[in-house]
Each structure stands twice: as structure tokens, then as C-alpha cells.
Amino acid sequence: MKKITLVTFSSIVSLWTLLVYNIPFFLYVAQNSESSLGGKLFLLTSLMVVMLVLNFMLTYLAMWLLRMVGRILLAVFSVINATAFYFIFTYHAIIDATTIENVFNTRYVEASAFFSWWMFLFILVFGLLPALYCIFQPIVLGSAKKMGAYCGASLVIILVVAAMNIGQTLWISQHDTELGGLLQPWSYVVNIGRVISSQHDEQVEEIKLPDGKITDHEKAVVVLVIGESARKANFQLYGYKRDTNPLLSKQKDLKVFQANSCATYTTAGTKAILEPQNSDDLYELLPNYAFRMGVDVSWRTYNWGEPPIHIDEYLTDQELSKLYPEVDRRYDGLLFTGLRERIMSSKKDKVLIILHTSTSHGPRYVDKYPKEFEVYKPVANSIEEGEKHLNLLINAYDNTIRYTDYLLDNLIRTLRQMDDWKSAMIFVSDHGESLGENKMFMHGLPMKLAPKVQYEIPFLVWTSDGFRNHKPSSQLPAVLDQHFVFHSVLNLLSIQSPAYNKDFDVFE
Numbered sequence: 001m002k003k004i005t006l007v008t009f010s011s012i013v014s015l016w017t018l019l020v021y022n023i024p025f026f027l028y029v030a031q032n033s034e035s036s037l038g039g040k041l042f043l044l045t046s047l048m049v050v051m052l053v054l055n056f057m058l059t060y061l062a063m064w065l066l067r068m069v070g071r072i073l074l075a076v077f078s079v080i081n082a083t084a085f086y087f088i089f090t091y092h093a094i095i096d097a098t099t100i101e102n103v104f105n106t107r108y109v110e111a112s113a114f115f116s117w118w119m120f121l122f123i124l125v126f127g128l129l130p131a132l133y134c135i136f137q138p139i140v141l142g143s144a145k146k147m148g149a150y151c152g153a154s155l156v157i158i159l160v161v162a163a164m165n166i167g168q169t170l171w172i173s174q175h176d177t178e179l180g181g182l183l184q185p186w187s188y189v190v191n192i193g194r195v196i197s198s199q200h201d202e203q204v205e206e207i208k209l210p211d212g213k214i215t216d217h218e219k220a221v222v223v224l225v226i227g228e229s230a231r232k233a234n235f236q237l238y239g240y241k242r243d244t245n246p247l248l249s250k251q252k253d254l255k256v257f258q259a260n261s262c263a264t265y266t267t268a269g270t271k272a273i274l275e276p277q278n279s280d281d282l283y284e285l286l287p288n289y290a291f292r293m294g295v296d297v298s299w300r301t302y303n304w305g306e307p308p309i310h311i312d313e314y315l316t317d318q319e320l321s322k323l324y325p326e327v328d329r330r331y332d333g334l335l336f337t338g339l340r341e342r343i344m345s346s347k348k349d350k351v352l353i354i355l356h357t358s359t360s361h362g363p364r365y366v367d368k369y370p371k372e373f374e375v376y377k378p379v380a381n382s383i384e385e386g387e388k389h390l391n392l393l394i395n396a397y398d399n400t401i402r403y404t405d406y407l408l409d410n411l412i413r414t415l416r417q418m419d420d421w422k423s424a425m426i427f428v429s430d431h432g433e434s435l436g437e438n439k440m441f442m443h444g445l446p447m448k449l450a451p452k453v454q455y456e457i458p459f460l461v462w463t464s465d466g467f468r469n470h471k472p473s474s475q476l477p478a479v480l481d482q483h484f485v486f487h488s489v490l491n492l493l494s495i496q497s498p499a500y501n502k503d504f505d506v507f508e
Contacts, residue, residue, distance in 0.1 A: 003138040006063055007150065013074060014055035016130060018048060021081040021184040024088045028182055032175060046165050050158055051183075057154035063139065064147045075131035081184045082127025086119055090384065091363075091441045094181030094449070100191045102265050102305070102444055114363055116384060177446050206308065209276065209284040212293050212490075212497025214350055220422040220467070221343050221351040222492045223411060224286075224485065226273055227404065228266065228303055229360040229443060231432035232259075232456040234394075234401050242376070244401040247409035251462065254412070255470055257506065259459035259480040261431045265444045266305040269430030270356070272482040274307065276499050286486050287311050287354055293495055296348040300335045301356040331370055332357040336407055340414050343421065350493045359404050360433060362442045365396035369403035376402075383441050390436040397435055412462050422467040424492050428485055429457040461488075461506060468492060468507040476506065 026044060033040045062070035087093045172179065181187050232238045236245035237256050248254060262272035272278065274285040284292075291297040291311045298313040300320060321329035324337045335355045343351055359368050363383040366374075376395035380386035386393025408427055415423035432454045434440040443454045459480055461470075468491065487504040490497060 001136065001138055003140050005140050006060060006142050007146075009063065009137060009139050010056045010059040013059045013130075013134065014052050017055050017081065017184065018052050020126060021085050022051065022182070024085070025179065025182040025184075028175075028178055032178075033171065043165065043168055046161050049161050053154045053157045057151050060147065060150055060154075064141055064144075067141075071135050074134040077185045078131040078134060079123065079127040080188060082123045082125075082130075084184055084188055085126065086122045087114075088182060090119075090387075092439050094178060094445060095184075095187035096177060096181040096191055096446060099181070099444055100188060101267060116382065118384065177449060206282045206284050206288070209289050210498040212289075212495045212499065214294055215494045215496045217349050218422060218494065219349050219420060220424075220493060221353070221415070221418075222424045222426065222489050223339070223415065224273075224352070224354045224489065225408065225411070225425065225427040226270060226303075226354065226356045227360065227427060227429035227458065228356075228358045229362065229431065229433040230401065230404060230429035230458055231360075231435075231453050232458050233432070233453050234398055234435075235458050237460070238458065242398055244398050245405045246402075248405050248460070251409060251412055253462055253465075255461045255506070257459040257461065257476075257480050257484075258478060259428065259457050259482070259484075261429065261455045261457045262482050264431045264447060264450045264454045266303065266430050267307070269482065270305070271307045273428055273430065273485050275483065276486045276501070277483060278481075282307065285309070286489060287352065289497075289499070290350075290352050290489070290493060290495065293497075294348065295350045295352050295493055295495070296346045297352045297354075298342065299354045299356070302332050302335055302358045303356040303361075306356060328370065331368070331403070332359045333370075333407060336411055339411070340418065343418065350495075352489065352493060357404075357407075359407075360397060360400040362397075362433065365393070365400050368400045373403040373406065374399050386436065387441070394435055397433070408460070415462075416464060422464055424461070424463045424467060426485060426488070427458065427460040428482060429459075431455060432457055457482075459484075463492075471506060471508055480506070 026047070029044055029047060030040065033043055035043060059074065062073055064070075066073065084095050088095065093099060180190065234240050234242075234244055236243050236249055237254075243249075261269050262278060263269045271282075271285070274287065275283050277283070285307055287297045287299055288308075288310045297311045298315070299309055299311060300315045302317045315323075317329055317334055320334050320337070321327070324334065327334050327337050332355075335357060339353065342353070361368065364381065366379050366381050376398050378392055379396035379399065380389055380392035381396075383393065386396070404427075408425065412425055415421075415425060431443050432452075433443050434445075434451060434453055437451055437453060440451060443450075445451075445454060447455065484504050484506055487501050488506045490500045491505050491507045
């Protein structure tokens, strides 16, 4: 390959980054700027100039100062830029701190569901080939004097253009989340730093809640089912046109509450379900607190991204499959296996079982339920296929709700048969899901941007006869949030505690 100057190389890399990886960024600016046509064109041109010059300067500096390390960094950025662009283009994602945290908390089994030949081809063309160019293109670095001149001129241009757009400061601040989440490579570079900094600052130990006590010896069991990506809009119990809840809709004493999640991703949504109040701090969570107060607590999970759980019996799907080798471990039914025997064998009066499911998590909803629950046909095998045929994607998702209906109904029937125990079942989802509305899919958007389908969730409560009376609706807010779980469960388990707040309890 013929040698080129570092100026030429930096210009090529910067221009490629601008024109390829940042198409969604400029489309967003064009569609959302409220300026006149002339003002919009001026803003777009200004942003292009700033991004082009900034990327040129940093590419120049990286190559001149770091040499081969700089080449490797540019190559890595090319691959990550292409990957980010793919997910923004395909799933209309925004690469913010929430998205980065989800990436950190994603297991291979979940991530592999996104893999496709189209994805690999996309990353090969738009990521790997540019990366190879960055590694192998011969370059004449030039002198330090030239480096200083080019970088100094770049800074001047950036400052002048920024000053000319000072009037756009308010608009940019109003759209900072979207703009920052679409701008490559800054979206993931900045937000990876934010997430690492946040994790570093997290408390090593959760803040202990004040001691409480169990006030009676009545045998009581609460089964809390944390749903995954279950949205209210597709539940027959909430008025959905399809019979996605044919069994639960016939269940006696099942209470259906309007509710919103506190977040649109698993880690924060699950934390909100288990914590006593909304807080950025990590307070002692429901299973940990109940366990410390003397409750027999068991956690069964087919999920991940959970806050820290400190109890004796924490069982993953791998461990449960060893206990119940006859059960198909691919589905959430494994979590519900043997619950009656587990409860009956307890040596304590109070039992709390938490089941963390994964039933409605994309992108391959078709893999989340046994084939006998494929009531709605045909189905899309992936979101990529579902983008072209939304009705097929909705069919697959609705089948996951039918499977959830079966699991919850079977759980209630099991609890109802246990005459020696007072029992309760609570089902609440960690967040909702987008199924193509406004060309959005899955979940994880910041709350201020998220459509309601990503935070309107099902909240279902069943209790056995004579266990607890529900508050009249006049004493409850029209829409509950996830923190009602913590205080309602304390009531059900007869735990008297200063941490209990009667205003966040659905029971009298």
C-alpha cells in the first residue's frame, strides 16, 4: 500500500466516522430541530464541522503519540462503532449509560440471541474492514510542529463554530440524552466511563434497615414472581383483545392493579421491586431483610442482572436442573417445579419464595415457551424477522404471555390446595416491552424517552381465603409503583418493622 500523510489518514477516518456511523445522529437532529429550514441546515452543517474536526484532531493525536497502540484503538473503535450502529439501526436503541449497564449484565445465552448472519456481515463490512485499514495503512507521521499546528487550528475551528451556535444550547440540553446516545464513538466511550465510575462509587454493603420482628406463628407463604419484559398492554386481564389470560381470568380472588415500573431495564426494575423506597442508594432488599428477620427465603432464577442477594438458598436454572433432571430446563416452568414440597418441608412458620423469570425477554420470544403454548401462529423467529412482519412478532410475544398465564394459574392452584398454610402470590414485571410501536423494539430507553409500553406493567395479587383483606381502591393511588411489593410482603409475613410504610401496602 502506498504511504499517505497523517493528515490524509486522519481526514479519511474522520470522514468515514461522520458519514457512516453517525447517520442516526443527523437524522435525529433533522427530524427534531424546531428551527426554520435555514436554521436547521446551519445547525446540521455546524455539527458536521465540529464532529469532523474533533475526530480529525483526536485521530491525529492518537496516531502521532501512540503509534501502534493508536492504530489498535482506532481499529477497536471501528468494530464497536459498527456494532453500535447496527443496534441503533436495527433496534432503534440509544447507547446511554443504561444500555452500557445492560451490556455489562448480559450473559452469553442472552447476547447470542441477537447473533445473525446479517449482523456479522454488517460488522464485517462497516467495522472489520475499516479496522484492517487502520492497522495496515502505511503513514508518514510528520513533525511535532505540524502536529501542533493542525491540532491548534482544529481547536480554533471547534470553538468558533460552537460560539456561532450558542443560541442552540437550550435545544441541545433538552435533547442531550438522545444526541449523546446516537453520537459515535462518544456514546459508548463516555457512558462506559460513567458506568465504571458509578460501580466504583457503589457501596460495598447495602444500607441495613432497622430491625423488625415476626409477630405471630401463623403458617404463611408468599410466592413473589418477578416477570421479565411482561407488558400490561398484552394481558387480557387489562383489556387486551386476545385471550392471553384464559386461566387467570377465571381465577377467584385475583386482584388486578394498574402499575408502572420505576425503570425500563432489569437491574433497576428488579431493585425497585425489592427495595423499600426509591433511592440511588442500595438499601437492604426484601429477601435479605426477610431472611435476617427469620423468614425461610428461597430465590430461584432463570435471569440475571439482579441486585445482591444474601440468603442461604439461591438457586439458578443450572442448579435447579440438577434437582429436577426430568424437567425441560429451557423454560421457566423449571422454577415452579417442586414448590409444594419445598414449602411443606420448611421448618419455619413464614416462607418467602421469589421466582425471577425470563419468559417474555426478546429478541427471540419464540424460544421462551414450549411449543404446546404456540397458540398464535405463525410466529417470527427474531426481531429482525418481526420488523418486516410485526403481526408475527406479536404472535410470538403473546404466546409468552399465554405461558405466563399457565404458570401463574398452576401456582395459584398449588397454593390453594395447601390447607395448612395461608398463602399469597404476587406477580409484577420488572419493565414492559416495545413491539414495533414507533419502530421501537424491546426495552431499555431512559424513562423520560420511553413509550408507555416499556413501563406500564402487570401487577397481580392473589391470596388464599381469610388471609388478608385488600384496601378499598379509594385508599390506593390509581397507579401503583413497584415499591408496593416490599411493604405488602412485610404485611403478609407479619413482620413488624420501622421500615414498613402502610401507604405502600395494598392490604389492610
